[in-house]
Amino acid sequence: MDDSPESAATSPMNRAWGGRFSGGPAAVMQAINASIPFDKRLWRHDIAGSIAHARMLGATGIIAMSDAEAIIEGLSALAEEFEAHGVPEDPALEDIHMTVEAKLAERIGDAAGRLHTARSRNDQVATSFRLWVRDAIDGHVAALDSFIATLARRAEDEAATILPGFTHLQVAQPVTLGHHLLAYAEMLGRDIDRFLDARSRMNLCPLGAAALAGTGFPIDREMTARLLGFDAPTANSLDSVSDRDFALDYLCAAAQCALHLSRLAEEIILWASQPFGFVLLPDQWSTGSSIMPQKRNPDAAELVRGHAGRILGLMTGLMATMKGLPLAYAKDMQDDKEPLFEAHDLLALSIAAMAGMMADIGFDRTRMRAAAATGHATATDLADWLVREKGLPFREAHHLVGRAVRAAEERGVGLQDLPEAVLAGLDPRLSGAGRAPLSLEASVASRTSPGGTAPVRVREAAARLLARGEASP
Ligand code: ARG
Secondary structure, X not given: OOOOOOOOOOOOOOOXXXXXXXXXXXXXXXXXXXXXXXXXXXXXXXXXHHHHHHHHHHHOOOOXXXXXXXXXXXXXXXXXXXXXXXXXXXXHHOOHHHHHHHHXXXXXXXXXXHOOOXXXXXXXXXXXXXXXXXXXXXXXXXXXXXXXXXXHHHHHHOOOOEEEEEEXXXXXXXXXXXXXXXXXXXXXXXXXXXXXXXXXXXXXXXXXXXXXXXXXXXXXXXXXXXXXXXOEEOOOHHHHHHOOHHHHHHHHHHHHHHHHHHHHHHHHHHHHOOOOOOEEOOHHHOEOOOOOOOOOEOHHHHHHHHHHHHHHXXXXXXXXXXXXXXXXXXXXXXXXXXXXXXXXXXXXXXXXXXXHHHHXXXXXXXXXXXXXXXXXXXXXXXXXXXXXXXXXXXXXXXXXXXXXXXXXXXXXXXXXXXXXXXXXXXOHHHOOHHHXXXXXXXXXXXXXXXXXXXXXXXXXXXXXXXXXXXXXX
């Protein structure tokens, strides 16, 4: 870039607002002001908003129907041109809104100048951006729906696969792998709900708020709202042009979704490590090391974990941008787009990577079962047996089993392998405890409470999720 302050001063005056100016902007002014390098991504939504506005201007008689038709035809042709050749990036035209208007003028001449009647870039950008966020949400929801279906299908196959369940990353109780996978399906289901909640709250049309105060032209805001698929127009013109809650709602939902993906990624990273060895990442989801020939690294999962940090930062960043702004529009708000674009791209990639990885990953059932067999994972089952069979209060049963675990540890055996004589010697109430069903299979099969880890509950839960997926459009 030529950084001399004079260089842009010789460039032509801005057509959209140059009337009161006698000189053009400094080059650096133009550089800091222009958003076209990134907001050109809004072109489809901006053109859609302008077509709706022109239709309304024609229908209400605010501009001649012939002008409205020329504008709409021109905008449609422009959309085809952008689709084929991309959006031109002229910093003198500042942003996508002025680029579209200038290109329209090149095509249809004077009638283009009537498009901006009863409108401002402030309500225009708020409208275009809402439309973009709405599409972004729809894309994530579809991707998450299919990810949930993948998890549900794998959970059906692994409904009876046993692995250690952890608390504090210490072996706690045996659980089924299907149950573990469906825990993530639940998180992703809440992410969908959060996105849809944000969508329904944002689905109001700011177009017609004009610069900040509304307009004296007899516009039909119901009509533009309907044409653009919004539920209704927004209620307050000042709020309409200065509200970016919809962008923040999106980022909050995205950050929480990224957080869930990151937890799953972390799980995969742990499980793929040699001490765990619970999973084998297939070749297409691993990378090698340039120095250590034996390495197979879970880079995609690590990047999903890393991306979650960035998405969280983008959310925080836009909140910081917004928190000091008085009503109504301020140019700081132009900085709302890049964080959303970046968060969207990172999240879309993260969902795709985790969904692909979870579809293809290999589970080592033998290793998982062996790990569950360590750490006296069925100690709670023995305490439950004492409660049921011997009528002991749970606290007392817990204490007795604690002593049995210590005895097992001293002998270097598992709880279920303690000889009957040793048990009875510890406490007469432990006699017969050898009959307690302490196998891993018996343990998970017994946990049939609603939402429990028993294979029968897991199959039901998986079927419910798959049916929900088929029912949604
Ligand atoms: N490019 C601007 C943005 O994204 C459009 C709105 C400009 N409005 C204004 N009053 N300068 O925020």
